Amino acid sequence: MMTFEVASPSTALQPYLRVDDVGMRYPNDNGGIEALRGVQFDLHPREFVCVLGPSGCGKSTLLRIIAGLLTPTHGEVIFYAPAASRISLVFQDANLMPWRNVRENIALPLILQGMPRAHALQKADVWLEIVGLQGFGDALPRELSGGMAQRVAIARSLIQEPGLLLLDEPFGALDALTREKMADELLRLWQEHRTTVLMVTHSISEAILLSDRVLVFSSRPGRVVLDLDVNLPRPREEEMRYTSEFGRLARELRRAITD
Amino acid sequence: MTKQEATSLPVSHLLRKYVLQHRMGFVLLSLALGILIWQGITLTGWVPAYLLPGPFEVAARFWRALLDGTIPRHFFATLQEVVPGLLLGSVTASVLGYLIAKSHVLERLLSPYLVASQAVPVVAIAPLLIIWFGPGITSKILICALVVFFPVLVNTVVGLRAVPQNLRDLMRSLRARPWQMVWYLEIPAAMPVFLGGLRVGATLSVIGAVVGEFVGADRGLGFLINVARGQYDHPLVFAAVLTLVGMALALYGLVLLAERRFLRWQIPNIPR
Ligand SMILES: Nc1ncnc2c1ncn2[C@@H]1O[C@H](COP(=O)(O)OP(=O)(O)O)[C@@H](O)[C@H]1O
Ligand SMILES: [Mg+2]
Numbered sequence: 036m037m038t039f040e041v042a043s044p045s046t047a048l049q050p051y052l053r054v055d056d057v058g059m060r061y062p063n064d065n066g067g068i069e070a071l072r073g074v075q076f077d078l079h080p081r082e083f084v085c086v087l088g089p090s091g092c093g094k095s096t097l098l099r100i101i102a103g104l105l106t107p108t109h110g111e112v113i114f115y116a117p118a119a120s121r122i123s124l125v126f127q128d129a130n131l132m133p134w135r136n137v138r139e140n141i142a143l144p145l146i147l148q149g150m151p152r153a154h155a156l157q158k159a160d161v162w163l164e165i166v167g168l169q170g171f172g173d174a175l176p177r178e179l180s181g182g183m184a185q186r187v188a189i190a191r192s193l194i195q196e197p198g199l200l201l202l203d204e205p206f207g208a209l210d211a212l213t214r215e216k217m218a219d220e221l222l223r224l225w226q227e228h229r230t231t232v233l234m235v236t237h238s239i240s241e242a243i244l245l246s247d248r249v250l251v252f253s254s255r256p257g258r259v260v261l262d263l264d265v266n267l268p269r270p271r272e273e274e275m276r277y278t279s280e281f282g283r284l285a286r287e288l289r290r291a292i293t294d
Numbered sequence: 295m296t297k298q299e300a301t302s303l304p305v306s307h308l309l310r311k312y313v314l315q316h317r318m319g320f321v322l323l324s325l326a327l328g329i330l331i332w333q334g335i336t337l338t339g340w341v342p343a344y345l346l347p348g349p350f351e352v353a354a355r356f357w358r359a360l361l362d363g364t365i366p367r368h369f370f371a372t373l374q375e376v377v378p379g380l381l382l383g384s385v386t387a388s389v390l391g392y393l394i395a396k397s398h399v400l401e402r403l404l405s406p407y408l409v410a411s412q413a414v415p416v417v418a419i420a421p422l423l424i425i426w427f428g429p430g431i432t433s434k435i436l437i438c439a440l441v442v443f444f445p446v447l448v449n450t451v452v453g454l455r456a457v458p459q460n461l462r463d464l465m466r467s468l469r470a471r472p473w474q475m476v477w478y479l480e481i482p483a484a485m486p487v488f489l490g491g492l493r494v495g496a497t498l499s500v501i502g503a504v505v506g507e508f509v510g511a512d513r514g515l516g517f518l519i520n521v522a523r524g525q526y527d528h529p530l531v532f533a534a535v536l537t538l539v540g541m542a543l544a545l546y547g548l549v550l551l552a553e554r555r556f557l558r559w560q561i562p563n564i565p566r
Contacts, residue, residue: 132482134559195468
């Protein structure tokens, strides 16, 4: 019995990363702002996890810590994935370089990695098509709508074929219809490229329709108050919103958020 | 309905469109108007002709000085001071500006001197520089560099401070190396403000050279103005001044060309 248990250390259970007792206190004049306290969770390979929580509870802070842009003041983020795998962060606004055209913006990560420019631009063209922006390669960011700019940002992120994709309210600036379309595209890309995704969103239904698991954060200092598995079958349709299981999940999430 | 809409197109918009389409024509028109007024003033006799020579007299004098080599010789003498001075001043200013923008310690240490240096008029330092470095070309280059230095420095610092933090974060999340940060982010992002400083510096450098030549020189357009004034050759004074203006405009135009080239992403589309 015992041997059997020990002999099958399932690699599938090895997490992609562990957020281990992470706390973050921003310094200020009176003792600092405590954005996060005792945040603890694992992220498994190829999982799609959404984060919900009131605004100002430290969600962006958490993503910036995982992306390595910030060092937590307590705890650590442990990666079990091969060191070569890349982390890519999609910011809340598209964050494009206004002096580079769309194609050059998408190719930027590859150029920074040292890929020859012409080759990188070719790859960018492939991604232009994937996110449905063919014909806009030479456009400048100021000529794009919010939704198009955000698609460019997502293409720029995915062109790196990241092992971990961090998304900070990526659809926040979009209208409802574009939002749904973009979410569909993101799901398709995630299924094709099998990356691990951690995405912050404000929308409960978006979280349920997209993710394998939803983490709910408390208000500041943020910590995980609910870690909910979403076991709805994929592919998920818009109609699932009206099923009883969806309703149950939504109610549970709403209760956790308002508590 | 349709007619009303057509006539309600703002006149200012049409005018702007017209000016944009006929830019060169308007430059010529404005020149012609200026010359006409100038000629008008000399014809009225308000100002004695020996004090304010008419445009045609100046043109004739310019033509003669051009043919006998006076203007070209002094033009190139001044240009030899202005161009190296402009380069020296803007290169040192942008390097120092970069360091200041990066280091608050350096900024605190240097800014009192930089501000104080601006309070000292060039005319006051020019004689000193000429005593230290001689009446030759070196002192003029240094004077040019000095006047160019400050506007370029300030604009470099301001431009770099204005690099958006979220683009810095983006570059960091893409694991950009330090030189990539400079090349792919900081230089292009700071370029608009930097070129604004260079535009001011380009015209100032011509003034710097003339100040230096006034104080002590044996060639250059500033020197020529001094000599012509001494000989009561006022048409030549005017001809030399106009040549200086031309030089400043040409340098200014070069910076504008650079802006066209590097800031195309900023230039709004011409309304059609
Ligand atoms: N750079 C910073 N300096 C100081 N305080 C910050 C900084 N960034 C965020 N905060 C504070 O930390 C808290 C969490 O911020 P954030 O992570 O952006 O929240 P969320 O993304 O969940 O809205 C907020 O109260 C915010 O004011
Ligand atoms: Mg946020």
